[in-house]
Amino acid sequence: MSSDHKTSPLDRRRFLGAAGLAGAGLAAASLPLRAQEAKPDPLITEVQDWNRYLGEGVDKRPYGTPSPFEKHIVRRDVSWLTASPDSSVNFTPLHELDGIITPSGLCFERHHGGIAEIDPANHRLMIHGLVDKPLVFTMEDIRRMPRQNHVHFLECAANSGMEWRGAQLNGCQFTHGMVHNVMYTGVPLRLLLAEAGLKPTAKWLMLEGADSSGMNRSLPVEKALDDVLIAFAMNGEALRPEQGYPLRAVVPGWEGNIWVKWLRRIEAGDKSWQAREETSKYTDLLADGRSRRYTFIMDAKSVVTNPSPQAPLKHKGRNVLSGLAWSGRGTIKRVDVTLDGGKNWQAARIDGPVLEKSLTRFYVDFDWAGQELLIQSRAMDSTGYVQPTKDELRKVRGVNSIYHNNGIQTWQVRPNGETENVEIA
Amino acid sequence: MSSDHKTSPLDRRRFLGAAGLAGAGLAAASLPLRAQEAKPDPLITEVQDWNRYLGEGVDKRPYGTPSPFEKHIVRRDVSWLTASPDSSVNFTPLHELDGIITPSGLCFERHHGGIAEIDPANHRLMIHGLVDKPLVFTMEDIRRMPRQNHVHFLECAANSGMEWRGAQLNGCQFTHGMVHNVMYTGVPLRLLLAEAGLKPTAKWLMLEGADSSGMNRSLPVEKALDDVLIAFAMNGEALRPEQGYPLRAVVPGWEGNIWVKWLRRIEAGDKSWQAREETSKYTDLLADGRSRRYTFIMDAKSVVTNPSPQAPLKHKGRNVLSGLAWSGRGTIKRVDVTLDGGKNWQAARIDGPVLEKSLTRFYVDFDWAGQELLIQSRAMDSTGYVQPTKDELRKVRGVNSIYHNNGIQTWQVRPNGETENVEIA
Structure with a gap:
């Protein structure tokens, strides 16, 4: 895939083609290779401490915890925003997670x-x-x-x-x-x-x-x-x-x-x-x-979790775009992704179980040449409902409410890889 | 279900019937009702401390942990059995878990x-x-x-x-x-x-x-x-x-x-x-x-996790028997359960996702009159392979090995509900 594909979001043939590749697990076999060739690397050629000394045994953690190297991956609370932490909220670190199960x-x-x-x-x-x-x-x-x-x-x-x-x-x-x-x-x-x-x-x-x-x-x-x-x-x-x-x-x-x-x-x-x-x-x-009132149902929605402002692009060449889609009305049938602010769309590769009223994981395996990207994702659910733009929502609902915003999100990736939350007309 | 059902383990009609009920989520609608009728109960009629005082806020646990009331639910290590805890093992508390995801x-x-x-x-x-x-x-x-x-x-x-x-x-x-x-x-x-x-x-x-x-x-x-x-x-x-x-x-x-x-x-x-x-x-x-050598594949196997020796029966009347089945060759197609040491078998209700080479959860919703039970489960996988008895395995493999025992397990439930690991001829 590259950002200049002229692909209609409703190109059914291409959608089926992508699904077929995903089924065969070969979605990116044609991507250029980027892995570093073997060369003398002390991390390979020299015995490391974790190779030399016994590690912790099975008796130390009757209930296990994450690696100390993951200690930055936490829920972020905004109790500074609310009257007290007792009636407040914290947030799932979606940009650090994968698959569909939230730990x-x-x-x-x-x-x-x-x-x-x-x-x-x-x-x-x-x-x-x-x-x-x-x-x-x-x-x-x-x-x-x-x-x-x-x-x-x-x-x-x-x-x-x-x-x-x-x-x-x-x-x-x-x-x-x-x-x-x-x-x-x-x-x-x-x-x-x-x-x-x-x-x-x-x-x-x-x-x-x-x-x-x-x-x-x-x-x-x-x-x-x-x-x-x-x-x-x-x-x-x-x-x-x-x-x-x-x-x-x-x-x-x-x-x-x-x-x-x-x-x-x-x-x-x-x-x-x-x-x-x-x-x-x-x-x-x-x-x-x-x-x-009583607007209970959460309509179809999606978000690209990587890249995103907390998870910028670090490498040119091969990259994985990843995201989540969900619908309170059924299953996710399709997710379209654009890298150029909506000029071109392609069907994302959905991977892992697709379950009723469940998060669904999608990917786009892509090459990045260092150009600016305007990334959006758009979910379609089993009822045929398509996730709207924020402007489409605002036309109908105004901007007074804080609830039920399932509008399309936009991330801007700059040439240096930094990524920002933006809106485009 | 009762223990005197005359059900062949290969009674296809009954198997489909049970699956149909599970699909409708009504498997036990005909069970006698056992819930306690409402009566003055201070836990209902009086305001409790957790109702009266603010609890912990969202800022206390950036990475959450189980309730203190669950602290007995842990992996049990047997490093006392091995030369050191560094080359040893501990065990998943299967009798305390449900669904198919292991935390x-x-x-x-x-x-x-x-x-x-x-x-x-x-x-x-x-x-x-x-x-x-x-x-x-x-x-x-x-x-x-x-x-x-x-x-x-x-x-x-x-x-x-x-x-x-x-x-x-x-x-x-x-x-x-x-x-x-x-x-x-x-x-x-x-x-x-x-x-x-x-x-x-x-x-x-x-x-x-x-x-x-x-x-x-x-x-x-x-x-x-x-x-x-x-x-x-x-x-x-x-x-x-x-x-x-x-x-x-x-x-x-x-x-x-x-x-x-x-x-x-x-x-x-x-x-x-x-x-x-x-x-x-x-x-x-x-x-x-x-x-x-190179006996890589784990053949179809199952175990009843509740009741079991660490999780005895505590109540007569309505009970849930629960267990896990899995196969290294595909999916689980069926699990049969006996409560009387093999005289009568019935198809268990499989619930939750049935995935390839994954644990699969099964249940039997049953009434217990206080009689002795001899509980076994027997898994069948998508290749048609049926989990063998331990004796069938021993005839072929002897008893020298410690590996690849997928034999049928037996729990004996006594009239007082205590449950023990036994073998029956």
Whole structure:
């Protein structure tokens, strides 16, 4: 691939061709070779310390941690931006990650009253309201019910929120880092509701957390009976404390705020609760002063994670462009990438599992001659929906809201490799 | 399901029926309900401390860790069994995990000279021998090549090794815990070899680690050109130090010992290297004194992780039986489970992604009346291969070897719920 390919974004033949290469795992076999030829290199010819001395044994880390050489790879908090760190947010370092699983230790956090520290032996989930039989579940009760495993993205409705008014934050960790993607294990909510017996008049559920903010949201019964999980595990182990240990709602494809953490209560009612988090917050304020409410679904979105402002290009010649795409309405069918600000587009190589309402990884293996690049990615999901430009979104929604910005992101790579968050007309 | 179902393990109709239920997520809708009815419970009616006080903010853990209530969930090392902890092993706590992703901090470790601590800036991979152009790659060189993402199990050839001579170890962590399953990101080895240009006479590669043991193994070129990855990431982030940071071989479906960690050198040759780890070790000593060598592939295997000796049954009535199945030859097609020592079998409910050469999760949602159980699971893979009994294996291989025991495991659950590792004729 090179930046002067005249490729229509809708050139179906080329799309299939790229997919075929990816299937054969040979996508870049024709790239020029850049690896350094063998020559005397003390790192090769001389015995190094790690070759000479015994390393740490198997008894030192019953629970393992990353290499000390990775200690800069962390969630970045912005509690300096908020009134307190207890009701604040930190960000997933997307530019340092690969594949589609977010390591649990690097999943962004957002709390409204700090992390509740709960002994699972003392945790209860109550289901009541418009039900035949109110029920209280212990964690052991829940663990004895049929469970399922699903990989899903969780995106905060405010992800990319500061970008509504133009390029603001210099790094995909900050523009797009309020998203993560893990494998959850939990009990389908419909099974819990079946035990309690939802009355026919029940149309909405109220989900409430056991944290100090008592975070609560209204969930339509239709979604609850569809694919919502009450999860106790993520990436194979118990939920992390900041992700709602010991129990959280998993609401696939919907904004993160409704994935109530430290879940202690589900009340069935005949209308929504008008909770603080769905009236004063998590509504989309339009230009005319009206608000869109209950805009639950996170539409198709994508971002190039490498190169990006925190991960500039360091080498001419061969390079890997990498990114993530996701949709709250299904699977990702295609991602198009441009390197020249939209003059030419090509289908990216999607690699790894393509799962329902999950992050999906894409790549473009390309050669860089040192020219300026204007990089964008544009996702298309299984419903045929195509990710819009920011300007297209602004025309419809104005710039008052901080929520639900799924507009196309632009990175400018300069000849020296430095990369910046920009907007182009 | 109940233990007196008269179900043939090959009853295709029943198998499809169970799969259909799993798809609908309704596998246990007909089970008796056991959740406790709502009644005054101070944990519900009174405000708890975690409701009353602000919790920890987003600024405290740039890299997150499990809840303090989970601190007993760790890898168990057996360095008391070996000459030193530097050449020893610890075990994945399979009975505490769910889904198919093993958290990186709980992936078992096996080293032959301790964990090499390597600065990635000083790491090199050399490819030489029967190649047109010997090459040295830096980590940055490798990260600029086309990469792929795959979830694969890694199983030590010696997993379940002590069980050859009868039930020895009381817990699936110890009998089966030398296996883990993560998503790897890496460059197909065939792309690296294409750069160096393998000569037609090259039939074997020698892979060598940069650790103090200089661990090395011979790999047939045919496998190297098939699906081997040179991986730098696992579960989205850099490899963990004990898993070969910054670079390891991923050899899907093959015994763990050949997944060389801290990979520094690949030499192409015309025959195998007769390395220590493929002559004195990692061969299967038969009853007549001959050894099977280069027995790379890990055949289909399964184990029930719950209940198991470390995770006894605690409640009568509704329960979840859970387990893992895997095959080095493809995907898992079916898992049969018996609760009565083989009189009756039923198809387990497989849940979550079913991926190539990956752990696969299965469940049986069952009611327990308090009777003794003799639990076994039996995996069938996409080649039609069925996991054998231990006795079937012993007839063919004798009991001298400690490697490649994929025999069916039996747990005995007593009326008080305690569970033990047993063998039945």
